[in-house]
Amino acid sequence: MGHVELLNVSKTFPLKVKGVQRHARALDNLSFSVNKGEIVALAGPSGCGKTTALRIIMGLESASSGSxxxxxxxxxxxxxxxGMVFQHAELLPWRSAVENIKFGLEMKNLAQKEIDERAERFINLVGLGHAKDHRPHQLSGGMKQRVGIARALAIDPEVLLMDEPFGALDSQTRETLQMELLDIHQRTEKTIIFVTHDLDEAVLLADRVVVMVGGHLREIIPVELERPRSDMRRIRSASEFTRKRTMIWEALHEPAKPHELAA
Structure with missing residues (x-):
């Protein structure tokens, strides 16, 4: 059994079409597992169920069936x-960066000394010790995401869930945070599941890529790039990088399989 296990997970939503009540299926018998300390990417086109799967793992939504x-x-x-990191950090505007990190710790009812020490540790872990007293409006998009990552990590979750965490950032900031995430994973060994549309990002960060199409699992593709992945130029030029990116692209564009059509 994996550290995270999805077994035959389906999700339907009520949908009214021309006054007739119907159901839209977002996930259909989705099954996969994630090992402890592994980074797994959920990749696929918009509307394929990636974010729904992530929200069910987080507990923000319940599955219609499965476990x-x-x-x-x-x-x-x-x-x-x-812990979850969203595409937009959704920081509390009246709190400073370090106070936003403290929020989840306060929900755990920890002693104030421990709250202060953890918040200080994780604001430094994401390289924002110099900006810890800044309010969200004083932070760049990349800095806000760093705070969001620190806030999620500070509660010491077994699993870190990330929903397109770098999707709204410019390419340079995105690459910087990708490398920082790899460094954080190297130091914390957290289990990470993240959603992405970016095939390069999936191969760069993940140990395995779960390819999804139309609410179905299409294929799981392992990425045999050695860790630590600290040299982005070398990684991107490796034949394994190109080969796995091509495999993911082909999996996404192959004709629908019979069980997918049946849904």
């Missing part, structure tokens, strides 16, 4: 064993 477990425990709503 999700973390470390063998059945998911039942949100919990401190999972």
């Amino acid at each position: 999700v477990t973390v470390a063998g425990r059945q998911i039942n709503g949100c919990g401190f064993d999972r």
Whole structure:
């Protein structure tokens, strides 16, 4: 059993079409597992169910059927064993950067000394010690995402979930944060599941890429690039990088399979 396990997970949403009540299927019998300390990317076109799957793992939504477990425990709503980073950091505007990091720790009812020490540790981990007293409006997009990552990590989750965390950033900031995430993973060994549309990002960061199409699992592609992946130029020029990117692209563009059409 993996550290995170999805077994036959389906999700339907009510949908009214011309006054007739119907159901739209976002996920259909999705099954995959994630090993402890592994980075797994969920890749696929818009509307394929990537974010829905991530939100179900987080406990923000419930599956219509199937099961999700973390470390063998059945998911039942949100919990401190999972932390989530959204595409937009959604920081509390009246709090400073370090106070935003403290928010989740306060929800855990920790002692104030521990809250202060953890917040200080994680603001420094993401390289923002110099800006810890800045309010969100004083931070760049990349800095806000760093705070979001620090906030999620500070509660010490077993699993870090990321929904296109760098998708709204310019390419240079995106590449910087990709490398910082790899460095953070190297130091913390967290289990990470992230959603992306970017095939280069999927291959660069992940140990395996879960390719999804139309709410279905299309293929799981392992990425045999050695870690640590600290030299982006060398990684991108490696034959394995090009080969796996091509495999993902081909998986996304191959004709629909019979079970996908049946849904």
